[in-house]
Amino acid sequence: MAPSSPKDSDVSPNLLVEIVNTLxxxxxxxxxxxxxxxxxxxxxxxxxxxxxxxxxxxxxVEDIQIVVTKDGATVLLDKPDGPPDK
Incomplete structure (x- = not known):
């Protein structure tokens, strides 16, 4: 019996390309x-x-924080802890 293959709908069809494009x-x-x-x-x-x-x-990767889920890859942006400096 052959191993089961992932369904295309489970993950982005080309995760590698999506990560590279995000970077x-x-x-x-x-x-x-x-x-x-x-x-x-x-x-x-x-x-x-x-x-x-x-x-x-x-x-x-090179100080860029990537978050990957089944929906794809995104960049994690730092949220400031308080109000911005004036």
Whole structure:
């Protein structure tokens, strides 16, 4: 019996491309980092697919914090603790 394959609707069809595009949208050139030094995208996809509940995985690439869920990759923006300085 062959192992079950993930359903396309479970995770973004191309998680790697989505993560790279998210990093590039923050001004990070694709030749300035090695994504596989920060995260194993295949393992990340397996975690998201196999989870029966909402899962959120966070990792940092070149000081950009990425949050990945079944819905895709986004950048985690720091929220200030108090009012901005004047």
């Amino acid at each position: 590039e949208s923050q001004g990070l050139a694709s030749d300035s980092y090695q994504l596989y030094d920060a995260v194993d995208v295949e393992a990340l996809e397996r975690i998201l697919i196999s989870s029966s509940s909402d899962v959120e995985v966070r990792f940092t």
